[in-house]
Amino acid sequence: MTDEVNTLSYDSLYIGGEWHKPSSSESLTVTSASTGLAIGHVPLSTHADADTAVAAARRAFNDPTGWAHWQPIERARALVRLADELDARKEEMARRVSAQNGMPYSTSINFEAAVPAGVLRYYAALLEQTPTEERRAGVMGGTTLIHRTPLGVVAAIVPWNFPQTLTFFKLAPALAAGNTIVVKPSSETLLDFALLGEAVAAAGIPAGVVNILTNGKELGEYLVGHPDIDKISFTGSTPVGREIAGRAGKLLRPVTLELGGKSAALILDDADLASNTEALFFASLLNNGQTCFASTRILAPRSRYDEVVGFYEALAKGSVVGDALDPATQIGPMVSANHRSTVEGYIQRGIADGATLVTGGGRPDIDSGWFVTPTIFADVDNTLAIAREEIFGPVLSIIPYEGDDEAIRIANDSAYGLGGTVWTSDPERALRVAKQVQTGTIGINHYLPDFAAPYGGVKGSGVGRELGPEGLAHYQQLHSVYL
Known part of the structure; x- marks a missing residue:
């Protein structure tokens, strides 16, 4: 177990349901926190690649027979298939995370290798229990049909400390609600996201529903202001969260921010x-x-x-x-x-x-x-x-x-x-x-x-909540029909 992860090299990005050749020949080197040595290389995503990923997510969302229009039970089954594929890769996922960010393997096997599948199964079960519509008696003499619909294309920007766990705090409820997603991990932890792309493909998640980019803070900034993103979900430092909140506020774009703590x-x-x-x-x-x-x-x-x-x-x-x-x-x-x-x-x-x-x-x-x-x-x-x-x-x-x-x-x-x-x-x-x-x-x-309880902070620790039914609600919008 103490042997280092073999050097891994990837030359493609998981975008639009396939391994997509990046627009640049540049690559990022991933190092081991335990040795300081290089353990992998992944392609560097550019603005052009981000545009391609967002466009793929938009096509998938707009497809009239696609993910957003599937019955909840169909999406639930797809989430369980993805959980199964992650389970099949859990030891390798734990090794890759530990090698990159220094997380003890005893921790990564219980969190990074287990939490993503657990969160997927929680939201799959919740989908089967949660109606997307309710009729509410009004006080003006009528009835209102309240319909919960997905927001659209979500940009998930995640940190290096619990990269897979925190990705699925976002990805699982976003997908459960019918959204499509573009995930931008930290540049310190990228080899595990290549494995995630393999699991998404093997689970048969439709093309464009999940897209994965690589790069650092600069690409995250580009996604925050991208005109075709409907929601930002960010976990990271409080100073960066404040910047995102300011930009999103000007764009009137909803955000969930899980930030620092003391x-x-x-x-x-x-x-x-x-x-x-x-x-x-x-x-x-x-x-x-x-x-x-x-x-x-x-x-x-x-x-x-x-x-x-x-x-x-x-x-x-x-x-x-x-x-x-x-x-x-x-x-x-x-x-x-x-x-x-x-x-x-x-x-x-x-x-x-x-x-x-x-x-x-x-x-x-x-x-x-x-x-x-x-x-x-x-x-x-x-x-x-x-x-x-x-x-x-x-x-x-x-x-x-x-x-x-x-x-x-x-x-x-x-x-x-x-x-x-x-x-x-x-x-x-x-x-x-x-x-x-x-x-x-x-x-x-x-x-x-x-998984069943809302998680998030107050004051400088963020806004919004992840996990629980409240986490699902953050990826839905309400549509009232007065009858």
Whole structure:
């Protein structure tokens, strides 16, 4: 399992139901986060290729007998076929993702290899249960027929940290609703999307319904302003999300934005740390800390502050750091050398700002790759940069508080509001605290988004919701017929 993924080279793009020769001869090199070596090459998509992809999606959407006009049960069956094809490729998908972005294989096999098929099957089942029309008695003496219709062509712009999981948070409900889609992944994770194209073709999804481009931020900007795109769904940083929201606002184009986070773990004074070790690791250090919902601000009661610091110090020191493809690895590398430099810059800033470096702060004794030792800071004030800005690495800040009210105040004193956790032995107290935290999602003694529940953020963490029936509704428009 620790052998590197073989070098893979692709010379075509999956557009319009076929492998399409790109308009440029340029290519992108994909590297391994664990070794820094090249592991693949894919063609570089240009504006002309984007135009071709959008046009293919538009033809597929406008086809009077096509995807948008299929009966929901027919689309549901197609989604299940795609889920089956993804299942057949799940080990290879997990390997490709881990090799590229440094996600531990133990994580990618449970997320990148499993979540896409699970989300597809959830929406396939939901289609069979959700009528597209309802009749509503009016107050003006008549009845209204409310018809839910697809929006049209969707542009999905997805990041590198959970590339397949976050793609299917968009792709599954968009397709279920009858839309067609153009997917633009991050330039750090492209080999897995070639595999996705193979699965889409094998599942018999009609030509043009799913189209996949390659390139970086510039092509995403082009799609946002493309005149034939009907909706933008973006997951990424808050600054980029603000840019997209501004452009989409001028175009009166709907958007769903799932952005950054700086979530808090509220450890109450009766929390059982030892019994929740695995869940606490998952909530804060999943995917090497490269997780938007991670609870990276640890709020600890002063009465147990030293104990909490010691617990996280042991958690960090006990984590297995290594090659992302090794099944034993718990903390893999950062996605790139540039991102590692960013994380290390925050560590140095935390030290300079007066926080106490408990453990970590450097690089492990590994010859290659973009590794950062899991890092714990104590004596952190919530005003420090390491407590306010998204680091996106294995760096945790432990902040003291006195009483539940102060813990809630500190948790809410943030520009973000995506995730969060509450840790306590008292269920009623947990729920009372959780309801007061200003965030789109929060877990009690664990954190794991559920396919059936809306997922998204408040404040600087975004607008709109993914997953659940609410996620499907974001890819539909309402058509009222007054009878």
